[in-house]
Amino acid sequence: xxxxxxxxxxxxxxxxxxxxxxxxxxxxxxxxxxxxxxxxxxxxxxxxxxxxxxxxxxxxxxxxxxxxxxxxxxxxxxxxxxxxxxxxxxxxxxxxxxxxxxxxxxxxxxxxxxxxxxxxxxxxxxxxxxxxxxxxxxxxxxxxxxxxxxxxxxxxxxxxxxxxxxxxxxxxxxxxxxx
Amino acid sequence: xxxxxxxxxxxxxxxxxxxxxxxxxxxxxxxxxxxxxxxxxxxxxxxxxxxxxxxxxxxxxxxxxxxxxxxxxxxxxxxxxxxxxxxxxxxxxxxxxxxxxxxxxxxxxxxxxxxxxxxxxxxxxxxx
Numbered sequence: 001x002x003x004x005x006x007x008x009x010x011x012x013x014x015x016x017x018x019x020x021x022x023x024x025x026x027x028x029x030x031x032x033x034x035x036x037x038x039x040x041x042x043x044x045x046x047x048x049x050x051x052x053x054x055x056x057x058x059x060x061x062x063x064x065x066x067x068x069x070x071x072x073x074x075x076x077x078x079x080x081x082x083x084x085x086x087x088x089x090x091x092x093x094x095x096x097x098x099x100x101x102x103x104x105x106x107x108x109x110x111x112x113x114x115x116x117x118x119x120x121x122x123x124x125x126x127x128x129x130x131x132x133x134x135x136x137x138x139x140x141x142x143x144x145x146x147x148x149x150x151x152x153x154x155x156x157x158x159x160x161x162x163x164x165x166x167x168x169x170x171x172x173x174x175x176x177x178x179x
Numbered sequence: 180x181x182x183x184x185x186x187x188x189x190x191x192x193x194x195x196x197x198x199x200x201x202x203x204x205x206x207x208x209x210x211x212x213x214x215x216x217x218x219x220x221x222x223x224x225x226x227x228x229x230x231x232x233x234x235x236x237x238x239x240x241x242x243x244x245x246x247x248x249x250x251x252x253x254x255x256x257x258x259x260x261x262x263x264x265x266x267x268x269x270x271x272x273x274x275x276x277x278x279x280x281x282x283x284x285x286x287x288x289x290x291x292x293x294x295x296x297x298x299x300x301x302x303x304x305x306x307x
Binding site: 071072074095096098099100103121123 | 196197220221223224226227230231238239
């Protein structure tokens, strides 16, 4: 099982904000035994999904050349549960980002209903090894994941131009030649 | 131009939010690590809040000169040598390093920092 807690980006503005959706489904079997008969999505996995939305936003800003590590959930508040059949919309805004780390505020909504709000800090770890995440994960897999999530379908820069997959990931996925 | 009271009040707010402590715990003499329970990752949170709160930029290493604290030139057996200490004082004029000077263990460095040191740091940034 892979650790995906968002399904797709619907909006992505490099270095600024992103929106991702997560559909809660009864085919996720970990929901069966959590709070039966309520098939609710555990808050911890919502936190992870919100963190993935913000963390990928932070990582993309520096071309995935460094490790973005979830360092601290400064504050999180939930208003009830999300249940199967509902779609969660996670919206992340980067309030600070520099070479040391990033800070984001993220919300989770079910339609118009506010479900959760969170403040999160990421640290950018120094990379000694080459590759996305400092060689901690396979670059080809990572490139495919980003494509699946639609980052390069919806992603734009501040000036509205399409963002491009970084060269080292393009080479890994085979869409560019290593020079 | 912010007064020292205004600076203290904003620094206090940043620490209350980042460290989940009460207003009255954040006194000028309180140490961030010992008295307020700050951990290393909290410093990143605090730096971001100060940057936003005062509209200043705090490059990595400006508050904590990591390059000195991790350099073989200045650190011997886990302690900062005289040369390193002199350089620290130069880079951190805002901090009261007298406590650290008595026992300059690198591990203990972060524990010395007081709320007043943070206020002095912000004041020096605002003065430009």
